[in-house]
Amino acid sequence: MDTPEKTQISSSLSKFEDSPVFNYINSLSPIKPVKSIHLTPAFNLLSFASLPSIFTSPHVSSHKESRFLKRHNYIDQSKPVLPSGKGTKVSTSEEPCMEASQLCDSSAELPENFGPGLSLDDASLELPNEPLRFAIELPRTLKYDCDSPDCDPAPCITETNCALESTCTSLSIVPFVQEASGNGFPDGGVEIAGISQNKQERETIGCAWDNLTHGATDMIFNSPNDSEAFRGVIQKSLDPGTKFCPTLISAFPQNHITKLPQTSVDSDELKDPSLHTGEVGVTNCMSGSLMHNVETGAGVSAPFSSEPSSNLHRGFRRRCLDFEILSARRKNLDGGSNTSSCVDNQLVPVRPGNGSSVCIVPGIGLHLNALAITSSDNQNTKHKILPSGTQKLSFPSSTTSILTPTTGQEAVHESLNPASTERETNVTENGVELAEDASQASACAINEEFNQISPKKKRRRLEQAGESEACKRCSCKKSKCLKLYCECFAAGVYCIDSCSCQDCFNKPFHEDIVLATRKQIESRNPLAFAPKVIRTSESIPEVGDDSSKTPASARHKRGCNCKKSSCLKKYCECYQGGVGCSINCRCEGCKNAFGRKDGSAMVETEGVPEEDEETDLDMNGVDKNLEKPDTFDNEEQNLVSALQTTPLQLCRTLVQLPFSSMSKPLRSFVSIGSSSTLYNGQGYGKPSIIRPRNIIEKHFQTVAEDEMPEMLLDNYSAGTGIKTSPNSKRISPPHGSTSGQRSGRKLILQSIPYSTLNGNGIQ
DNA sequence: GAGTTTGAAACT
DNA sequence: CAGTTTCAAACTC
Numbered sequence: 001m002d003t004p005e006k007t008q009i010s011s012s013l014s015k016f017e018d019s020p021v022f023n024y025i026n027s028l029s030p031i032k033p034v035k036s037i038h039l040t041p042a043f044n045l046l047s048f049a050s051l052p053s054i055f056t057s058p059h060v061s062s063h064k065e066s067r068f069l070k071r072h073n074y075i076d077q078s079k080p081v082l083p084s085g086k087g088t089k090v091s092t093s094e095e096p097c098m099e100a101s102q103l104c105d106s107s108a109e110l111p112e113n114f115g116p117g118l119s120l121d122d123a124s125l126e127l128p129n130e131p132l133r134f135a136i137e138l139p140r141t142l143k144y145d146c147d148s149p150d151c152d153p154a155p156c157i158t159e160t161n162c163a164l165e166s167t168c169t170s171l172s173i174v175p176f177v178q179e180a181s182g183n184g185f186p187d188g189g190v191e192i193a194g195i196s197q198n199k200q201e202r203e204t205i206g207c208a209w210d211n212l213t214h215g216a217t218d219m220i221f222n223s224p225n226d227s228e229a230f231r232g233v234i235q236k237s238l239d240p241g242t243k244f245c246p247t248l249i250s251a252f253p254q255n256h257i258t259k260l261p262q263t264s265v266d267s268d269e270l271k272d273p274s275l276h277t278g279e280v281g282v283t284n285c286m287s288g289s290l291m292h293n294v295e296t297g298a299g300v301s302a303p304f305s306s307e308p309s310s311n312l313h314r315g316f317r318r319r320c321l322d323f324e325i326l327s328a329r330r331k332n333l334d335g336g337s338n339t340s341s342c343v344d345n346q347l348v349p350v351r352p353g354n355g356s357s358v359c360i361v362p363g364i365g366l367h368l369n370a371l372a373i374t375s376s377d378n379q380n381t382k383h384k385i386l387p388s389g390t391q392k393l394s395f396p397s398s399t400t401s402i403l404t405p406t407t408g409q410e411a412v413h414e415s416l417n418p419a420s421t422e423r424e425t426n427v428t429e430n431g432v433e434l435a436e437d438a439s440q441a442s443a444c445a446i447n448e449e450f451n452q453i454s455p456k457k458k459r460r461r462l463e464q465a466g467e468s469e470a471c472k473r474c475s476c477k478k479s480k481c482l483k484l485y486c487e488c489f490a491a492g493v494y495c496i497d498s499c500s501c502q503d504c505f506n507k508p509f510h511e512d513i514v515l516a517t518r519k520q521i522e523s524r525n526p527l528a529f530a531p532k533v534i535r536t537s538e539s540i541p542e543v544g545d546d547s548s549k550t551p552a553s554a555r556h557k558r559g560c561n562c563k564k565s566s567c568l569k570k571y572c573e574c575y576q577g578g579v580g581c582s583i584n585c586r587c588e589g590c591k592n593a594f595g596r597k598d599g600s601a602m603v604e605t606e607g608v609p610e611e612d613e614e615t616d617l618d619m620n621g622v623d624k625n626l627e628k629p630d631t632f633d634n635e636e637q638n639l640v641s642a643l644q645t646t647p648l649q650l651c652r653t654l655v656q657l658p659f660s661s662m663s664k665p666l667r668s669f670v671s672i673g674s675s676s677t678l679y680n681g682q683g684y685g686k687p688s689i690i691r692p693r694n695i696i697e698k699h700f701q702t703v704a705e706d707e708m709p710e711m712l713l714d715n716y717s718a719g720t721g722i723k724t725s726p727n728s729k730r731i732s733p734p735h736g737s738t739s740g741q742r743s744g745r746k747l748i749l750q751s752i753p754y755s756t757l758n759g760n761g762i763q
Numbered sequence: 764g765a766g767t768t769t770g771a772a773a774c775t
Numbered sequence: 776c777a778g779t780t781t782c783a784a785a786c787t788c
Contacts (some may be wrong), residue, residue: 476783478781479772479781484771485772485773486783487784521772524773560771561770563769563770564768564769569785570769570784570786571771765788766787767787768787769783769785770783770784771781771782772781773781774778774779775780
């Protein structure tokens with residue numbers, strides 16, 4: 001598509017671009033190369049304001065460029081669509097290009113080039129031409145501004161604005177551009193108007209892009225690690241994608257959409273989503289034009305993918321985990337079978353029938369406790385999280401304590417599982433929300449059907465299906481479902497129709513009560529809602545393999561107190577959780593197949609799957625003894641640390657327990673991805689039974705501490721300080737924080753604002 | 764499906 | 776902190 005001239009120009013430009021400062025200087029200096037000359041006019045037209053932003057952070061990442069290159073390729077493929085003429089026009093204007101300025105200029109020019117009459121489709125088509133050029137240039141410019149974390153906010157903002165606008169415009173490109181052209185500058189207001197008008201078009205366009213981008217997404221994300229996390233999510237989401245895309249598009253503000261291209265280009269941008277977010281509406285730059293180019297060009301490649309990622313950023317890191325998990329899970333599942341649903345509806349609880357392992361999403365939070373999913377069947381477990389009907393209460397157990405007393409739903413949300421809420425909110429931000437809603441809706445439909453059946457029958461069905469646990473359903477009669485006796489409540493979810501509870505207060509209608517109760521409980525025991533089973537990070541076993549194996553490293557946070565069951569029945573929380581007993585346990589006559597308290601492995605595998613035996617072997621001698629050498633405190637610390645470190649998402653993942661064979665999945669076992677170091681048992685290296693955890697761990701590996709769950713921090717930020725007495729179930733609040741353990745994380749965690757998250761209407 | 768057993772949660 | 780009670784899941788028949 002590109003004319004030789006263009007390419008040449010771009011190349012030369014690229015050189016200059018490498019040093020944005022140089023460019024900037026050039027622009028300023030009276031003495032300038034030919035390029036500078038071109039630029040000046042551009043500046044005149046546009047405004048200098050844009051410049052600073054452009055140059056603000058001149059970090060060029062090689063990988064980014066590589067991305068662009070990829071895009072180019074991608075674009076090229078898509079190019080056929082582009083009409084050469086327009087593209088050439090744009091390029092001409094660009095020649096001198098002082099990158100940003102030119103870009104802006106080009107944007108200004110675009111309207112002219114395109115003429116008012118152009119339809120969006122045309123615009124979209126046209127865009128490809130420029131994209132090639134811009135793909136190179138823009139990315140750089142953008143990169144400079146936004147990519148580097150170092151970049152000053154102000155400049156970033158300006159650029160971001162441009163980007164945002166551009167993004168907005170991209171969808172509504174033509175109309176918007178026209179307006180902009182008319183004004184000389186597109187005012188934010190004008191742009192907006194244009195955007196609003198074109199929403200439908202945008203959507204349509206977005207869809208088209210989705211299709212186009214589909215393939216591109218991979219390319220886009222290839223580079224950076226950060227991006228990868230998103231990539232997985234996005235891709236997955238996308239894969240099912242087409243479904244997802246429209247939702248995303250609609251969900252995403254116009255602004256974001258346009259952004260995507262850029263963001264996609266620059267992984268770095270992802271890092272600073274915050275910068276972009278607020279400013280979308282305002283724009284000064286000809287950004288519209290830029291966007292234009294960008295979008296059409298590079299942007300086209302992966303509008304979506306990039307977008308979500310960009311949106312994700314703020315919350316992303318957290319989300320990333322989620323997505324990662326999801327993606328990972330999905331992969332795992334895929335390996336086994338089809339779990340598209342999960343991906344598609346990441347957030348949505350999937351009905352048992354589906355193979356999807358949705359569960360993860362909603363539950364990501366700490367509330368994993370009860371929800372632990374049994375490994376037995378991914379299928380079964382899939383949706384432990386929230387039965388379609390169930391409404392999420394999930395909140396990170398710990399978080400509630402932190403949360404301020406809330407009134408109203410929002411408050412509820414706050415108290416609610418951070419993970420879920422977070423996710424939801426995040427999702428909303430991302431635009432994923434829609435998907436979730438849709439999924440929920442579908443789930444609801446399912447539920448309705450399901451609800452028609454008597455609760456018991458339902459439950460029974462579920463049990464038979466092995467999913468009873470997947471969807472927590474309680475039978476509380478006296479607790480009103482406001483105590484930990486209630487599995488639903490303990491799991492952080494609202495009771496649903498399918499529950500056979502009586503006088504249930506664990507419903508959205510009683511959010512206030514639920515929250516208050518929750519707080520009360522947490523005040524007593526901050527970890528009351530935390531996962532009961534903590535798993536240490538170990539090497540991540542490959543998917544598939546680990547499912548059956550016992551997680552040697554995993555241990556029940558408090559240990560059991562079994563006296564008659566010999567820790568061989570589900571009465572024992574350790575056994576139920578698929579973990580061996582540990583020093584923390586006060587059990588008598590422990591015969592836990594997953595690992596005896598004394599450290600001996602179980603020989604007898606009552607009902608325990610073969611795999612268990614293997615795990616047992618691992619467990620033998622080593623696990624408890626080794627694990628505990630540090631003392632139980634360590635475990636608890638580990639637990640705490642784990643919580644802290646854990647990404648919020650730990651999710652109610654399905655744990656594949658040896659029970660798989662069993663009709664009923666194990667109840668909740670929540671594994672938390674914890675820093676490996678903390679947990680005693682880690683060393684064993686056994687594959688953990690709990691996949692989710694593994695996934696999580698993976699995620700962590702990539703994610704690093706930055707992403708640490710703020711939620712956890714919030715809740716546990718005292719974190720290190722919180723201790724649970726090994727024997728006593730209750731945890732005393734931290735007195736002197738022993739931050740020492742993970743100095744770094746605390747800081748990171750604080751930032752997570754549930755409130756902000758909650759702000760997006762969750763549920 | 765009803766009744767029993769069990770151990771966690773809650774309470775004192 | 777220990778002991779007791781309450782509770783609901785797990786289990787058995």
